[in-house]
Amino acid sequence: MRVFKFGGASVKDAEGIKNVYDVLQKVGYEDVLLVVSAMGKTTNALEVVIKDYFDKSSALQSSVQEVKKYHNQILLDLFEDDSNAVFTAVKAQFSDLDYFLAHNKSPNYDFVYDQVVSYGELISTTILAHFMNHMDIKTQWIDVRNFIKTDSNYRDATVDWDLTHKNISKNVKRKTLNITQGFLGSDENNFTTTLGREGSDYTAAIFAYCLNADSVTIWKDVPGVMNADPRYFENASLLNQISYREAIELAFYGATVIHPKTLQPLQRKEIPLYVKSFINPLLKGTSVSRGVNLEPYLPCFIVKRNQLLISLSSIDFSFIMEENISEIFSLFHEFKLKVNLIQNTAISFSVCVEDKFYNFNELNAILSKKFKVDYSQNVTLYTIRHFNDSAAQTVENGKKVILKQISTETMQIVTSEN
Incomplete structure (x- = not known):
């Protein structure tokens, strides 16, 4: 079997749904399982629903x-006759959402989040499946929550691989077009869970692993994986081939190529992953598989903006030792600051972090009791894999470099604008 993943951008409107049909006509749909995200920005819209719910x-x-x-507008654009069964099916799902919002008693934000946002994927796949049937492609709509079983760590659930493997290998029909939801699972009480960051890609990898699939294809609005974000770098180039190891390295430094948890099950069974264009589906795209690390061999640029550079030094000029570093990292973990770069000397310790939850001020009050704390806000962290002098110059031109760190394969540069 082949596993295809279509993200929200590919199914954001009626034309997107029709384009998925066109892609399947070109690349084939027998022995295919589609993993589909919520339509467009639906997850964001449902997050507003959740906020309004808790704010009463x-x-x-x-x-x-x-x-x-x-x-409803997408339905009207796709189906001429509003008596089509899909209208009833979608209305029933929205009725379930209304019932949950009216009767839920749990104050747990993460629990409520998972129950509510899941309707995005459930409704998008319902519409897609009905459209495929309408276009004479027979489909099997799968409720992924009956297949992927997890613990109850809502919003970042851990997969029960044994039970999930049993469910998928026994119950997914072959020789048909299967359509299911990305991002979702369920716990032992059958409450909906979600799989965290890049959850839909991970869903595709889970199904591929359990079905011993031939490949996974992630369909995007770009020709494949580029060596740099075209928004920040001119002349970004397509990467034809990336090894599993290199893709994990890129992801570690913050590239939005593919999340490591997506790659791990594929690597174990050496299932190739393709990143291809749903606009030009016959182009080769990028292959992530066993083989050469990178082809063509080019510097790869990763940009992380709105970073915080923190430098700690001992008040009495004593050494920063293991126990100090252990305490510092424990505090970073407690205050949910993600560390992206580390550099230390005998008496100082510098880190570049993301303060996603705006906890630094509180953390700074604690650190300042034991260390001299200097920090720079709104800095940019550039990571260059397979760097050369020209690549470094591209990053440094017109910027103030406030920290640089070099290893064999990787250069990291922290800059502030002049």
């Missing part, structure tokens, strides 16, 4: 209505 906002009904209106 009078805007709750309005924010729910916006989600309904968006999907």
Whole structure:
């Protein structure tokens, strides 16, 4: 079997749904399992619903209505006759959402989050499956929550691989087009869970592993994986081939290529992963598989903006020792600051971090009791894999370099704008 993953951008409207049909006509759909995300920005819209729910906002009904209106317009654009069964199916799913919002008793934000956002994927796959049937492609719609079983760590659930493997290997029909949801699973009580960052890609990898699939293809609005983000770098080039190891290295430094947890099950069975264009589906795209690390061999640029550079030094000029570093990292973990670069000398310790949850001020008050703390806000961290002098110059031109770190394969540069 082949596993295809279509993200929200590929199914954001009626034309996107029709384009998925066109892609399948060109590349084939027998023995294919589609993993599909919520349509467009639906997850963001449902996050507004959740916020209004917890705020007990009078805007709750309005924010729910916006989600309904968006999907209803797509239905009207796809199906001429509103008596089509898909209208009833989608209405029933929205009724389930309304019932949950009216009757839920749990105050647990993460639990509520997973129950609510899941409707994005459930509704998108329902619409897609009905459209494929309407176009005479027979499909099997799969509720992924009956297949991928997890623990109850809502919003970042851990997969029960043994039970999941048993469910998928026994119950997925071959010789047909299977359509299921990305990002979702369920716990032992059958409450919905979500799989965390890049969860839909991970879903595709889980199914591929359990089905011993021939390949996984992630369909995007770009020709494949580029060596740099075209928004920040001119003349970004397509990478034809990336090894599993290199893809994990790139992801570690912050590239949005593929999340490591997606690659790990594929690497174990050496299932190739392709990143291809849903606009030009017959182009080769990028292959992530066993083989050469990188082809063509080019510097790869990763940019992380809005970083915080923190430098700690001993108040009494004593050494920064293992126990100090252990304490510092424990605090970073407690305050949810993600560390992206580390550099230390005998009496100082510098880190470049993301303060995603705006906890630094509170952390700084604690650190300042034991260390001299200097920091620079809104710096940019550039990571260059397979760097050369020209690549470094590209990054450094017109910027103030405030920290640089070099290893055999990788250069990291922290800059502030002049």
